[in-house]
Amino acid sequence: MYLTRFRVNTHRSDARRLLGSPHRLHGAVNASFPTPPSREGSGPRVLWRVDRNANSETLLYIVSPGRPDLTHLVEQAGWPASDEPGWATFSYADFLTALHAGDTWGFRLTANPVHNIRHEYLKEGERTKRAAHRTPRHQMRWLLERQERAGFEIVQKPEDRRLLPVGDEYELVVRDQIPLQFRRPQAGEEPRTRAPGRADVQITKVTFDGRLRVTEPELFRRTLTHGLGKAKAYGCGLMTLAPVRGEGEA
Amino acid sequence: MSVLLLRLAGPLQSWGSAARFTRRTTENAPTKSGVVGLLAAAQGRRRDADLSDLAALEFGVRIDQPGSRLRDFHTAHHSDTLKSMPLSERFYLADAVFVAGVSGEAGLVQRLYEALLEPVFLPYLGRRSCPPSRPVTIAEPSEGELEQALREARWEASGWYRDKRTASFRRRGQEAPDDVRLDLLLDSPADPDRLPDITLRDLPMSFDPRHRRYGLRGVRTTETRVPIEPGARPSSPPPPPHEPTSLLTPVTPRTD
Numbered sequence: 001m002y003l004t005r006f007r008v009n010t011h012r013s014d015a016r017r018l019l020g021s022p023h024r025l026h027g028a029v030n031a032s033f034p035t036p037p038s039r040e041g042s043g044p045r046v047l048w049r050v051d052r053n054a055n056s057e058t059l060l061y062i063v064s065p066g067r068p069d070l071t072h073l074v075e076q077a078g079w080p081a082s083d084e085p086g087w088a089t090f091s092y093a094d095f096l097t098a099l100h101a102g103d104t105w106g107f108r109l110t111a112n113p114v115h116n117i118r119h120e121y122l123k124e125g126e127r128t129k130r131a132a133h134r135t136p137r138h139q140m141r142w143l144l145e146r147q148e149r150a151g152f153e154i155v156q157k158p159e160d161r162r163l164l165p166v167g168d169e170y171e172l173v174v175r176d177q178i179p180l181q182f183r184r185p186q187a188g189e190e191p192r193t194r195a196p197g198r199a200d201v202q203i204t205k206v207t208f209d210g211r212l213r214v215t216e217p218e219l220f221r222r223t224l225t226h227g228l229g230k231a232k233a234y235g236c237g238l239m240t241l242a243p244v245r246g247e248g249e250a
Numbered sequence: 251m252s253v254l255l256l257r258l259a260g261p262l263q264s265w266g267s268a269a270r271f272t273r274r275t276t277e278n279a280p281t282k283s284g285v286v287g288l289l290a291a292a293q294g295r296r297r298d299a300d301l302s303d304l305a306a307l308e309f310g311v312r313i314d315q316p317g318s319r320l321r322d323f324h325t326a327h328h329s330d331t332l333k334s335m336p337l338s339e340r341f342y343l344a345d346a347v348f349v350a351g352v353s354g355e356a357g358l359v360q361r362l363y364e365a366l367l368e369p370v371f372l373p374y375l376g377r378r379s380c381p382p383s384r385p386v387t388i389a390e391p392s393e394g395e396l397e398q399a400l401r402e403a404r405w406e407a408s409g410w411y412r413d414k415r416t417a418s419f420r421r422r423g424q425e426a427p428d429d430v431r432l433d434l435l436l437d438s439p440a441d442p443d444r445l446p447d448i449t450l451r452d453l454p455m456s457f458d459p460r461h462r463r464y465g466l467r468g469v470r471t472t473e474t475r476v477p478i479e480p481g482a483r484p485s486s487p488p489p490p491p492h493e494p495t496s497l498l499t500p501v502t503p504r505t506d
Contacts, residue, residue, distance in 0.1 A: 005495055053489055061494065067501065090498035108492040175489065209490045240494035 001092035004062040015077035022234040032068035044225035047238035049110045099217045105241040109208045112231035113142035132204035136174040151219025155211040172210035179204050203231045252356035253399040254391040259347040260383045263375035267452040272338040280350050281452035282309045284376045294370030298458040307354040310436040312400045315407040317346025353396035401474040429475045438468030447471045
Protein backbone atom coordinates (compact mmCIF):
# COMPACT_ATOMS: atom_id res chain seq x y z
CA MET A 1 0.00 0.00 0.00
CA TYR A 2 1.14 3.51 -0.71
CA LEU A 3 0.13 6.94 0.53
CA THR A 4 0.82 9.80 -1.85
CA ARG A 5 0.69 13.51 -1.23
CA PHE A 6 0.42 15.99 -4.07
CA ARG A 7 0.34 19.73 -3.57
CA VAL A 8 -2.03 21.48 -5.96
CA ASN A 9 -0.99 24.75 -7.53
CA THR A 10 -4.29 26.55 -7.06
CA HIS A 11 -3.18 29.47 -9.21
CA ARG A 12 -3.44 27.44 -12.39
CA SER A 13 -6.73 27.32 -14.21
CA ASP A 14 -6.43 23.59 -14.86
CA ALA A 15 -6.01 23.02 -11.16
CA ARG A 16 -9.13 24.98 -10.43
CA ARG A 17 -11.05 23.05 -13.03
CA LEU A 18 -9.95 19.81 -11.44
CA LEU A 19 -10.77 20.96 -7.91
CA GLY A 20 -14.17 22.16 -9.07
CA SER A 21 -15.19 18.80 -10.42
CA PRO A 22 -14.93 15.60 -8.37
CA HIS A 23 -15.69 13.72 -11.57
CA ARG A 24 -12.62 15.09 -13.38
CA LEU A 25 -10.40 14.60 -10.34
CA HIS A 26 -11.59 11.01 -10.06
CA GLY A 27 -10.54 10.50 -13.64
CA ALA A 28 -7.18 12.14 -13.08
CA VAL A 29 -6.49 9.97 -10.01
CA ASN A 30 -7.45 6.79 -11.85
CA ALA A 31 -5.25 7.80 -14.77
CA SER A 32 -2.20 7.83 -12.52
CA PHE A 33 -2.08 4.03 -12.38
CA PRO A 34 -0.61 2.24 -15.38
CA THR A 35 -2.86 -0.75 -14.71
CA PRO A 36 -6.38 0.45 -14.11
CA PRO A 37 -7.59 -0.14 -10.53
CA SER A 38 -9.77 -3.21 -10.21
CA ARG A 39 -13.47 -2.54 -9.86
CA GLU A 40 -14.69 -5.83 -8.44
CA GLY A 41 -14.58 -4.44 -4.92
CA SER A 42 -12.94 -7.15 -2.82
CA GLY A 43 -9.37 -5.91 -2.62
CA PRO A 44 -8.06 -2.60 -1.35
CA ARG A 45 -9.06 0.26 -3.61
CA VAL A 46 -7.85 3.67 -4.64
CA LEU A 47 -9.02 6.33 -2.21
CA TRP A 48 -8.36 10.02 -2.44
CA ARG A 49 -9.16 13.21 -0.59
CA VAL A 50 -8.53 16.93 -1.01
CA ASP A 51 -7.46 18.84 2.12
CA ARG A 52 -7.74 22.62 1.98
CA ASN A 53 -5.66 23.64 4.96
CA ALA A 54 -5.15 27.23 3.88
CA ASN A 55 -5.65 29.29 0.75
CA SER A 56 -2.25 28.37 -0.59
CA GLU A 57 -2.09 24.84 0.81
CA THR A 58 -4.36 22.46 -0.99
CA LEU A 59 -3.22 18.86 -0.83
CA LEU A 60 -4.40 15.78 -2.65
CA TYR A 61 -3.91 12.53 -0.71
CA ILE A 62 -4.14 9.19 -2.44
CA VAL A 63 -4.07 5.80 -0.75
CA SER A 64 -3.67 2.99 -3.24
CA PRO A 65 -2.47 -0.60 -3.55
CA GLY A 66 -0.20 0.34 -6.46
CA ARG A 67 2.29 3.12 -6.82
CA PRO A 68 0.84 6.11 -8.69
CA ASP A 69 2.59 8.24 -11.27
CA LEU A 70 1.28 11.78 -11.02
CA THR A 71 3.34 13.28 -13.85
CA HIS A 72 0.21 14.30 -15.73
CA LEU A 73 -1.16 16.04 -12.62
CA VAL A 74 2.09 17.92 -12.14
CA GLU A 75 1.90 19.09 -15.72
CA GLN A 76 -1.70 20.22 -15.39
CA ALA A 77 -1.96 21.38 -11.82
CA GLY A 78 1.44 21.43 -10.20
CA TRP A 79 4.88 23.00 -10.66
CA PRO A 80 6.39 21.20 -13.70
CA ALA A 81 9.55 23.33 -13.87
CA SER A 82 10.37 23.07 -10.17
CA ASP A 83 13.43 21.17 -8.94
CA GLU A 84 11.43 19.24 -6.39
CA PRO A 85 9.35 16.30 -7.52
CA GLY A 86 5.74 17.30 -7.67
CA TRP A 87 4.53 14.60 -5.33
CA ALA A 88 5.77 12.37 -2.54
CA THR A 89 4.84 8.71 -2.22
CA PHE A 90 5.21 6.97 1.13
CA SER A 91 5.19 3.31 1.95
CA TYR A 92 2.03 2.64 3.92
CA ALA A 93 2.23 -1.12 4.53
CA ASP A 94 4.72 -1.01 7.43
CA PHE A 95 2.70 1.67 9.12
CA LEU A 96 -0.46 -0.39 8.75
CA THR A 97 1.06 -3.55 10.18
CA ALA A 98 2.41 -1.58 13.13
CA LEU A 99 -1.10 -0.56 14.26
CA HIS A 100 -2.02 -2.08 17.61
CA ALA A 101 -5.18 -2.24 19.63
CA GLY A 102 -5.29 0.60 22.15
CA ASP A 103 -3.21 3.05 20.09
CA THR A 104 -4.59 6.59 20.07
CA TRP A 105 -4.41 8.60 16.86
CA GLY A 106 -5.63 11.88 15.55
CA PHE A 107 -7.63 11.29 12.41
CA ARG A 108 -9.20 13.10 9.54
CA LEU A 109 -11.95 11.64 7.39
CA THR A 110 -13.89 13.19 4.53
CA ALA A 111 -17.04 11.20 4.06
CA ASN A 112 -20.51 11.12 2.61
CA PRO A 113 -22.86 10.37 5.53
CA VAL A 114 -26.13 8.97 4.20
CA HIS A 115 -29.05 6.92 5.37
CA ASN A 116 -31.90 5.23 3.57
CA ILE A 117 -35.33 6.68 3.94
CA ARG A 118 -38.65 5.18 3.02
CA HIS A 119 -41.28 7.54 1.73
CA GLU A 120 -44.81 7.00 2.96
CA TYR A 121 -46.13 6.29 -0.50
CA LEU A 122 -43.65 3.47 -1.12
CA LYS A 123 -44.92 -0.06 -0.79
CA GLU A 124 -43.22 -2.80 1.15
CA GLY A 125 -40.32 -4.18 -0.88
CA GLU A 126 -39.89 -1.11 -3.06
CA ARG A 127 -36.50 0.52 -3.11
CA THR A 128 -35.78 3.07 -0.41
CA LYS A 129 -34.15 6.37 -1.22
CA ARG A 130 -30.66 7.27 -0.18
CA ALA A 131 -30.57 10.67 1.53
CA ALA A 132 -27.76 12.69 3.02
CA HIS A 133 -27.46 13.54 6.70
CA ARG A 134 -27.72 17.28 6.86
CA THR A 135 -26.97 18.30 10.44
CA PRO A 136 -23.70 17.88 12.34
CA ARG A 137 -25.52 15.91 15.03
CA HIS A 138 -26.70 13.27 12.58
CA GLN A 139 -23.39 13.27 10.74
CA MET A 140 -21.57 12.55 14.01
CA ARG A 141 -24.04 9.82 14.84
CA TRP A 142 -23.45 8.30 11.42
CA LEU A 143 -19.74 7.96 12.21
CA LEU A 144 -20.34 6.72 15.75
CA GLU A 145 -22.68 4.01 14.45
CA ARG A 146 -19.94 2.74 12.16
CA GLN A 147 -16.99 2.85 14.51
CA GLU A 148 -17.39 -0.62 16.00
CA ARG A 149 -17.60 -2.38 12.65
CA ALA A 150 -14.70 -0.27 11.37
CA GLY A 151 -12.41 -1.34 14.19
CA PHE A 152 -11.97 1.89 16.16
CA GLU A 153 -13.70 4.00 18.76
CA ILE A 154 -13.82 7.79 19.03
CA VAL A 155 -12.16 8.99 22.22
CA GLN A 156 -14.60 10.42 24.77
CA LYS A 157 -13.98 13.84 26.26
CA PRO A 158 -13.46 14.13 30.00
CA GLU A 159 -16.49 15.63 31.78
CA ASP A 160 -14.80 18.89 32.70
CA ARG A 161 -13.86 19.73 29.10
CA ARG A 162 -17.33 19.35 27.61
CA LEU A 163 -18.81 22.63 26.51
CA LEU A 164 -22.40 21.43 26.10
CA PRO A 165 -24.61 19.25 28.30
CA VAL A 166 -25.55 17.12 25.25
CA GLY A 167 -23.70 16.66 21.96
CA ASP A 168 -20.12 17.31 23.05
CA GLU A 169 -19.21 13.90 24.46
CA TYR A 170 -16.53 12.99 21.90
CA GLU A 171 -13.23 14.32 20.61
CA LEU A 172 -14.82 14.96 17.25
CA VAL A 173 -15.63 17.97 15.09
CA VAL A 174 -17.57 18.07 11.85
CA ARG A 175 -16.77 20.88 9.46
CA ASP A 176 -16.81 21.95 5.84
CA GLN A 177 -20.14 20.55 4.79
CA ILE A 178 -20.19 20.84 1.00
CA PRO A 179 -23.24 19.90 -1.04
CA LEU A 180 -22.00 18.76 -4.44
CA GLN A 181 -24.02 18.36 -7.58
CA PHE A 182 -22.46 17.60 -10.91
CA ARG A 183 -23.15 15.73 -14.12
CA ARG A 184 -21.77 12.39 -15.00
CA PRO A 185 -21.79 12.17 -18.80
CA GLN A 186 -22.67 8.70 -19.98
CA ALA A 187 -20.51 7.00 -22.55
CA GLY A 188 -21.64 7.61 -26.11
CA GLU A 189 -24.21 10.15 -25.08
CA GLU A 190 -24.42 13.74 -26.17
CA PRO A 191 -24.38 15.69 -22.93
CA ARG A 192 -26.75 18.31 -24.29
CA THR A 193 -29.48 15.96 -25.40
CA ARG A 194 -29.97 14.38 -22.02
CA ALA A 195 -32.92 15.41 -19.89
CA PRO A 196 -31.75 17.90 -17.29
CA GLY A 197 -31.37 16.60 -13.77
CA ARG A 198 -31.19 12.94 -14.72
CA ALA A 199 -28.08 11.01 -13.80
CA ASP A 200 -26.80 14.02 -11.91
CA VAL A 201 -24.62 13.10 -8.95
CA GLN A 202 -25.68 14.70 -5.71
CA ILE A 203 -23.58 14.06 -2.65
CA THR A 204 -22.90 15.89 0.60
CA LYS A 205 -19.30 15.89 1.74
CA VAL A 206 -18.27 16.59 5.32
CA THR A 207 -14.91 16.40 7.03
CA PHE A 208 -14.47 14.84 10.45
CA ASP A 209 -11.49 15.65 12.65
CA GLY A 210 -10.91 13.99 15.96
CA ARG A 211 -9.16 11.33 17.98
CA LEU A 212 -9.71 7.62 17.91
CA ARG A 213 -8.51 4.50 19.65
CA VAL A 214 -7.83 1.35 17.66
CA THR A 215 -9.93 -1.56 18.92
CA GLU A 216 -9.63 -4.23 16.21
CA PRO A 217 -6.45 -3.68 14.15
CA GLU A 218 -7.52 -6.09 11.43
CA LEU A 219 -10.85 -4.35 10.82
CA PHE A 220 -9.22 -0.96 11.17
CA ARG A 221 -6.63 -1.73 8.49
CA ARG A 222 -9.48 -2.64 6.21
CA THR A 223 -11.17 0.70 6.98
CA LEU A 224 -7.99 2.59 6.10
CA THR A 225 -7.48 0.78 2.81
CA HIS A 226 -11.07 0.12 1.67
CA GLY A 227 -12.62 3.38 2.81
CA LEU A 228 -15.62 4.23 4.91
CA GLY A 229 -19.06 5.10 3.59
CA LYS A 230 -20.32 5.95 0.14
CA ALA A 231 -19.04 8.01 -2.81
CA LYS A 232 -15.47 6.74 -2.51
CA ALA A 233 -14.78 7.55 -6.14
CA TYR A 234 -15.58 11.18 -5.51
CA GLY A 235 -13.11 11.91 -2.74
CA CYS A 236 -15.00 10.45 0.21
CA GLY A 237 -14.13 7.66 2.61
CA LEU A 238 -10.38 8.10 3.04
CA MET A 239 -9.30 8.23 6.66
CA THR A 240 -5.76 9.25 7.53
CA LEU A 241 -3.99 9.16 10.88
CA ALA A 242 -1.56 11.53 12.52
CA PRO A 243 0.20 11.29 15.86
CA VAL A 244 -1.73 13.07 18.62
CA ARG A 245 -0.10 16.08 20.14
CA GLY A 246 0.20 16.75 23.87
CA GLU A 247 -2.76 16.31 26.18
CA GLY A 248 -5.12 19.22 26.69
CA GLU A 249 -4.94 20.43 23.11
CA ALA A 250 -7.96 20.05 20.94
CA MET B 251 -31.58 64.82 31.25
CA SER B 252 -31.90 61.11 30.64
CA VAL B 253 -31.23 59.54 27.25
CA LEU B 254 -32.78 56.38 25.80
CA LEU B 255 -31.23 54.92 22.64
CA LEU B 256 -33.14 52.61 20.29
CA ARG B 257 -31.83 50.37 17.52
CA LEU B 258 -34.16 50.51 14.53
CA ALA B 259 -33.18 47.64 12.25
CA GLY B 260 -35.30 45.49 10.04
CA PRO B 261 -35.64 44.16 6.51
CA LEU B 262 -38.01 47.01 5.64
CA GLN B 263 -38.72 50.36 7.23
CA SER B 264 -40.85 53.23 6.05
CA TRP B 265 -40.86 56.64 7.69
CA GLY B 266 -43.32 58.95 5.98
CA SER B 267 -43.63 62.63 6.82
CA ALA B 268 -45.00 64.18 3.66
CA ALA B 269 -46.73 60.98 2.53
CA ARG B 270 -50.23 61.71 1.33
CA PHE B 271 -52.92 59.90 -0.67
CA THR B 272 -51.65 57.19 -3.02
CA ARG B 273 -47.97 58.04 -2.99
CA ARG B 274 -46.60 56.90 0.36
CA THR B 275 -43.02 58.07 0.45
CA THR B 276 -40.40 57.55 3.11
CA GLU B 277 -37.75 59.83 4.56
CA ASN B 278 -34.14 58.67 4.68
CA ALA B 279 -34.21 58.37 8.46
CA PRO B 280 -36.80 57.69 11.15
CA THR B 281 -39.19 60.57 11.83
CA LYS B 282 -40.00 61.91 15.24
CA SER B 283 -43.70 61.09 14.74
CA GLY B 284 -42.81 57.50 13.87
CA VAL B 285 -40.61 56.96 16.92
CA VAL B 286 -42.97 58.79 19.27
CA GLY B 287 -45.78 56.63 17.92
CA LEU B 288 -43.71 53.51 18.60
CA LEU B 289 -43.10 54.63 22.19
CA ALA B 290 -46.73 55.60 22.75
CA ALA B 291 -47.87 52.25 21.37
CA ALA B 292 -45.46 50.40 23.67
CA GLN B 293 -47.06 52.23 26.61
CA GLY B 294 -50.49 51.27 25.36
CA ARG B 295 -51.72 54.78 24.68
CA ARG B 296 -54.72 54.96 22.41
CA ARG B 297 -54.73 56.90 19.17
CA ASP B 298 -56.62 59.83 20.70
CA ALA B 299 -54.60 59.97 23.94
CA ASP B 300 -52.64 63.08 24.87
CA LEU B 301 -49.01 62.84 23.77
CA SER B 302 -47.70 66.30 24.48
CA ASP B 303 -45.19 64.86 27.00
CA LEU B 304 -43.72 62.54 24.33
CA ALA B 305 -43.71 65.23 21.64
CA ALA B 306 -41.71 67.44 23.99
CA LEU B 307 -38.85 64.91 24.18
CA GLU B 308 -35.67 65.86 22.40
CA PHE B 309 -35.13 63.58 19.41
CA GLY B 310 -32.12 62.60 17.30
CA VAL B 311 -31.16 59.87 14.80
CA ARG B 312 -27.87 58.41 13.62
CA ILE B 313 -27.77 56.66 10.23
CA ASP B 314 -25.66 53.57 10.86
CA GLN B 315 -26.51 51.80 7.61
CA PRO B 316 -28.46 53.86 5.07
CA GLY B 317 -30.16 50.98 3.29
CA SER B 318 -31.64 51.19 -0.16
CA ARG B 319 -34.96 52.54 -1.36
CA LEU B 320 -37.59 50.06 -2.47
CA ARG B 321 -40.72 50.97 -4.44
CA ASP B 322 -43.81 48.80 -4.14
CA PHE B 323 -46.60 49.15 -6.68
CA HIS B 324 -49.48 48.28 -4.40
CA THR B 325 -52.77 46.80 -5.56
CA ALA B 326 -55.40 45.67 -3.09
CA HIS B 327 -59.04 44.67 -2.95
CA HIS B 328 -61.48 45.19 -0.17
CA SER B 329 -61.86 41.90 1.65
CA ASP B 330 -65.66 42.05 1.90
CA THR B 331 -66.89 43.91 -1.15
CA LEU B 332 -63.95 42.85 -3.39
CA LYS B 333 -63.93 46.39 -4.72
CA SER B 334 -60.49 47.46 -5.79
CA MET B 335 -58.75 49.90 -3.50
CA PRO B 336 -56.87 52.85 -5.00
CA LEU B 337 -53.64 51.89 -6.68
CA SER B 338 -50.78 53.21 -4.59
CA GLU B 339 -47.03 53.45 -4.61
CA ARG B 340 -45.34 52.62 -1.33
CA PHE B 341 -41.69 53.33 -0.67
CA TYR B 342 -39.54 51.49 1.84
CA LEU B 343 -35.97 51.50 3.07
CA ALA B 344 -34.53 48.03 2.73
CA ASP B 345 -31.74 46.75 5.02
CA ALA B 346 -31.33 50.00 6.91
CA VAL B 347 -30.08 50.34 10.50
CA PHE B 348 -30.56 53.45 12.63
CA VAL B 349 -29.83 54.45 16.19
CA ALA B 350 -32.55 56.80 17.39
CA GLY B 351 -32.46 58.61 20.72
CA VAL B 352 -34.95 60.46 22.89
CA SER B 353 -33.98 62.59 25.83
CA GLY B 354 -36.10 64.05 28.60
CA GLU B 355 -37.07 63.87 32.24
CA ALA B 356 -35.59 60.75 33.88
CA GLY B 357 -38.85 59.28 35.20
CA LEU B 358 -40.62 59.45 31.86
CA VAL B 359 -37.65 58.00 29.95
CA GLN B 360 -37.37 55.14 32.42
CA ARG B 361 -41.09 54.38 32.03
CA LEU B 362 -40.68 54.36 28.24
CA TYR B 363 -37.77 51.94 28.50
CA GLU B 364 -39.79 49.61 30.70
CA ALA B 365 -42.73 49.83 28.28
CA LEU B 366 -40.45 48.78 25.40
CA LEU B 367 -39.38 45.69 27.32
CA GLU B 368 -43.03 44.71 27.70
CA PRO B 369 -44.94 46.58 24.98
CA VAL B 370 -48.75 46.73 24.97
CA PHE B 371 -48.88 47.19 21.17
CA LEU B 372 -45.96 45.69 19.30
CA PRO B 373 -43.37 48.10 17.89
CA TYR B 374 -42.99 48.46 14.14
CA LEU B 375 -40.69 50.53 11.96
CA GLY B 376 -42.92 53.25 10.56
CA ARG B 377 -45.48 50.96 8.96
CA ARG B 378 -47.41 48.06 10.41
CA SER B 379 -45.89 45.62 7.88
CA CYS B 380 -42.31 46.43 8.94
CA PRO B 381 -41.37 44.53 12.09
CA PRO B 382 -37.97 45.13 13.70
CA SER B 383 -35.48 42.30 13.24
CA ARG B 384 -33.97 42.67 16.69
CA PRO B 385 -35.21 44.18 19.98
CA VAL B 386 -35.32 47.96 19.63
CA THR B 387 -33.80 48.53 23.06
CA ILE B 388 -30.00 48.67 23.29
CA ALA B 389 -29.36 49.50 26.94
CA GLU B 390 -30.95 51.13 29.96
CA PRO B 391 -31.42 54.91 29.85
CA SER B 392 -28.30 56.85 30.76
CA GLU B 393 -27.69 60.34 32.14
CA GLY B 394 -26.22 62.85 29.73
CA GLU B 395 -26.77 64.82 26.55
CA LEU B 396 -28.54 63.24 23.58
CA GLU B 397 -26.00 64.39 21.01
CA GLN B 398 -23.11 63.04 23.06
CA ALA B 399 -24.86 59.69 23.55
CA LEU B 400 -25.52 59.36 19.81
CA ARG B 401 -21.90 60.18 19.04
CA GLU B 402 -20.63 57.56 21.44
CA ALA B 403 -23.00 54.67 20.72
CA ARG B 404 -21.58 51.52 19.19
CA TRP B 405 -21.82 51.09 15.40
CA GLU B 406 -24.84 48.84 14.85
CA ALA B 407 -24.45 48.03 11.13
CA SER B 408 -24.84 44.40 10.13
CA GLY B 409 -21.91 42.11 9.43
CA TRP B 410 -22.34 41.88 5.66
CA TYR B 411 -22.38 45.67 5.45
CA ARG B 412 -19.12 45.91 7.39
CA ASP B 413 -17.54 43.33 5.09
CA LYS B 414 -18.76 45.14 1.99
CA ARG B 415 -17.33 48.40 3.25
CA THR B 416 -13.95 46.82 4.01
CA ALA B 417 -13.95 45.12 0.61
CA SER B 418 -14.66 48.36 -1.23
CA PHE B 419 -11.64 49.97 0.39
CA ARG B 420 -9.52 46.96 -0.47
CA ARG B 421 -10.62 47.09 -4.10
CA ARG B 422 -9.34 50.63 -4.31
CA GLY B 423 -6.04 49.49 -2.85
CA GLN B 424 -6.53 51.32 0.42
CA GLU B 425 -6.46 50.22 4.02
CA ALA B 426 -9.94 50.44 5.58
CA PRO B 427 -9.89 53.16 8.27
CA ASP B 428 -10.66 52.06 11.82
CA ASP B 429 -13.57 54.47 12.17
CA VAL B 430 -16.68 55.18 10.14
CA ARG B 431 -18.36 58.49 9.31
CA LEU B 432 -22.09 58.54 10.14
CA ASP B 433 -24.76 61.19 9.60
CA LEU B 434 -26.55 62.66 12.61
CA LEU B 435 -29.96 64.36 12.46
CA LEU B 436 -30.75 66.31 15.63
CA ASP B 437 -33.58 68.54 16.84
CA SER B 438 -32.62 72.12 16.03
CA PRO B 439 -32.54 74.38 19.08
CA ALA B 440 -35.12 77.19 19.16
CA ASP B 441 -32.55 79.86 18.33
CA PRO B 442 -33.81 82.78 16.20
CA ASP B 443 -30.31 83.46 14.85
CA ARG B 444 -29.80 79.95 13.50
CA LEU B 445 -32.02 78.49 10.85
CA PRO B 446 -32.49 74.71 10.84
CA ASP B 447 -30.88 72.77 7.98
CA ILE B 448 -34.09 70.88 7.19
CA THR B 449 -37.69 71.39 8.23
CA LEU B 450 -39.95 68.37 8.48
CA ARG B 451 -43.64 68.18 9.31
CA ASP B 452 -43.24 65.27 11.73
CA LEU B 453 -43.84 66.76 15.18
CA PRO B 454 -46.83 64.74 16.35
CA MET B 455 -49.68 66.69 17.92
CA SER B 456 -52.41 64.10 17.64
CA PHE B 457 -52.58 60.57 16.21
CA ASP B 458 -56.39 60.66 16.32
CA PRO B 459 -57.42 58.76 13.15
CA ARG B 460 -60.21 61.26 12.49
CA HIS B 461 -57.80 64.16 12.30
CA ARG B 462 -54.07 63.51 12.54
CA ARG B 463 -52.10 66.66 13.13
CA TYR B 464 -48.38 67.27 12.86
CA GLY B 465 -46.33 70.38 13.51
CA LEU B 466 -43.13 71.56 11.88
CA ARG B 467 -39.80 70.49 13.35
CA GLY B 468 -36.42 71.98 12.58
CA VAL B 469 -33.59 69.49 12.05
CA ARG B 470 -29.88 70.16 12.37
CA THR B 471 -27.60 67.85 10.38
CA THR B 472 -24.08 67.00 11.41
CA GLU B 473 -21.82 63.98 11.29
CA THR B 474 -19.76 61.93 13.65
CA ARG B 475 -17.01 59.35 13.50
CA VAL B 476 -17.53 56.10 15.34
CA PRO B 477 -14.71 53.60 15.91
CA ILE B 478 -15.10 50.11 14.49
CA GLU B 479 -14.40 47.55 17.14
CA PRO B 480 -11.82 45.09 15.85
CA GLY B 481 -12.80 41.47 15.86
CA ALA B 482 -16.50 42.25 15.67
CA ARG B 483 -16.90 39.38 13.22
CA PRO B 484 -14.73 36.36 13.84
CA SER B 485 -13.88 34.49 10.68
CA SER B 486 -14.33 30.74 10.59
CA PRO B 487 -11.57 28.91 12.48
CA PRO B 488 -8.80 27.27 10.45
CA PRO B 489 -8.95 23.49 10.19
CA PRO B 490 -7.09 21.61 12.90
CA PRO B 491 -3.58 20.60 11.82
CA HIS B 492 -3.31 17.12 10.37
CA GLU B 493 -0.12 15.69 8.88
CA PRO B 494 -0.58 12.02 8.03
CA THR B 495 2.85 11.47 6.51
CA SER B 496 5.08 12.35 9.46
CA LEU B 497 5.62 8.72 10.53
CA LEU B 498 5.89 7.24 7.05
CA THR B 499 9.00 6.49 5.06
CA PRO B 500 9.16 7.99 1.59
CA VAL B 501 9.63 5.61 -1.28
CA THR B 502 12.74 6.54 -3.21
CA PRO B 503 12.02 7.73 -6.75
CA ARG B 504 12.89 5.30 -9.45
CA THR B 505 16.19 6.15 -10.99
CA ASP B 506 16.12 4.09 -14.16
